[in-house]
Amino acid sequence: MSELISTQRKEALRKILSRLHAGEDPAALKDEFQDLLRDVTPLEISQIEAELVKEGVPREELMSLCDVHMALFKDSLAQGPKVPDWHPIKILLEEHEGMLGAAERIWNLARAGGKSDELPALAEKLADTESHYQREENVLFPYLERHGITEPPAIMWMEHDRIRAERKGVISLIEEGAPEKLLAVKAKGLYELFAEHFQKEGKILFPSALEVITETEWRKIRREFDEIGYTPFASKVPPAPAVDAELEAEGETGEIRFAAGSLSPQELEAIFDNLPVDITFIDKDDRVRYFNQAPDRIFVRSPAIVGRAVQNCHPQKSVAIVNRILEEFKAGTRDVAEFWINMGDKTVYIRYFPVRDGNGEYLGTLEVTQDITKIKSLAGEKRLLDEA
Template sequence: MNDLSNIQNFQEGHPVRVYLEENILTRKLFQELLQTNMQEDYQRFYNIFNQICEIEKHFARKENQLFPYLEKYGWTGPSQGMWAFHDQIREEIKFVRKKVEAKDSSDILNDAMSLFNSIDHLLQVEEGRLLPRALEMLNEDDWKEMYEGDKEIGWMFADAPVRYPEVKEEDYVHPSEDKKRRKLPFSLEDRTHFDEGYLTPEQVNFIFKFLPIDITYVDENDIVIFYNRGDDRVFPRSAGIIGREVKFCHPPKSVDQVLKILEEFKAGRQDTAEFWIQFKGKFIHIRYFAIRDEEKNYKGVIEMSQDITDIKKLEGDKRLLDWA
């Protein structure tokens, strides 16, 4: 099973086979790119290069799916060394992309060849060391668990690979309903299983307390059932609003708009509403989101308010800490 020289050794949809198929596709795309004259057929060159850029999904699946499993068995090297190599290649892709989008063909084939050499070296490391060792370390259940997370990130292909292992429709379990307890480095005692992950009540409270956003949850009966108590709330709230009808929690001049939002959300005609206002020298962004269950039944509304005064001023990039 550890022989990667023959892709047929792996069942269709197996994560290792998918990685290998993407490697084959990547090399094929580079061959086509390097045979294309950018000046003579810019659109073709542009389209092929965009397909190559989909390798970001290949990287992201490794970083967020494969590497965590390897860490579980004590191999942390890929999470450090190979991830850094991913970031280096991302910078090279960004450099070439700028030239392609600017239709700057000067030395473009040499730039593309340099990018190919970096990526091909990475793929060789995958095929020669990463994937063979992953096959030795991970068990079959590990590989079977990867599909849903892989699907969230995506693949380089236009169509998703077949599910591995193939399951009958009646056997399918949505991730939010998946209660299987996997080996984790923490106890599940006093924790609730959310769509992704497990949290204690204290941790849930920490999340809401430290989010730099005001959140208020109104249930399907228009009753306020929750708000987060942060240190820097945009709008003041007190425990007295819990259990009140939401129309009594807004100033009279805005009640009509609140009731209109609730009416449209309940009718299913709208799912979001947003406003922005100047308030006490700050620029405030206010959003309402309709909450619905999996059967699309209305379950209430979340109101979120955020001070975005400083966010609106951001420009360019900031990639380094400035903790002087």
């Protein structure tokens, strides 16, 4: 009976969100469905959003409706998750509070007029918040996707990109010593964007995660969070409980034979991890299967991405391009895709290669990323004998 009720409620929720999408008044819908909405859960909202996307509602439109969803369901959503201090969600929430406070402080200082010695320090703190989004995008989101929660992470990532752009604008204005009125406008926009985004994560994304992710998985997530690092707004991160002993399939202990020799698994892994490039392998089904642990990795990679669809490893605005490249690799019409970008004082060269077997059958795609800053500056020659 409870399963039937749940199914009926999901269908009703789907109709509510569809009617919101069609432009109906949220207040009228709230009155019509008040009994149903009294105890709606964040997980149910997440599931209905996924169904709407499958029905053809663009994620961009769904993102614009999130604020309407929040207003409609605010009375039924929990006040926020309660978790122990070591918990990844607790750390994210603490960072939310700190980032929101920093944006508000910048806004208030700019509104007050005059130059403040606080502004450069606040800008520096905000600039050092990228790890917050990397932990969500590269660790938390993959775990949610494994449990079937796909749309809220995709929408949140789109909002992350908006935040990154607004944050960069505010920091640039502070560094340039821009007029206070202009800074106040931009800081207010960042503050409001933070407030809206953090509310969505705190009221929908995080409670959904707590409902589906297991205790052991949370401990693994925390371990992977630690590897990426934290923002200045995570005041003191307490130690986490140890991950329970896990049964892992034992690999081959003998050597792996190749056409031109053989290597032990330990040797093979060490070779990959000591390459002067970052490599990531995506299999023929577009899922991440492996990445090396290069000592100076350029882009963050977490074990949580193994098994993840590569499309979910990129911002939504890039997915169409990723799919086109993969389709061309699979069709055999393309043998390389290459890009180069500036990251601070580094020039980063990114190349993608189709991996095919001896018969030309597509096995997957290899991503190779390299810092070529020093290579670009090479001139003349340096021979082996010059080392003597």
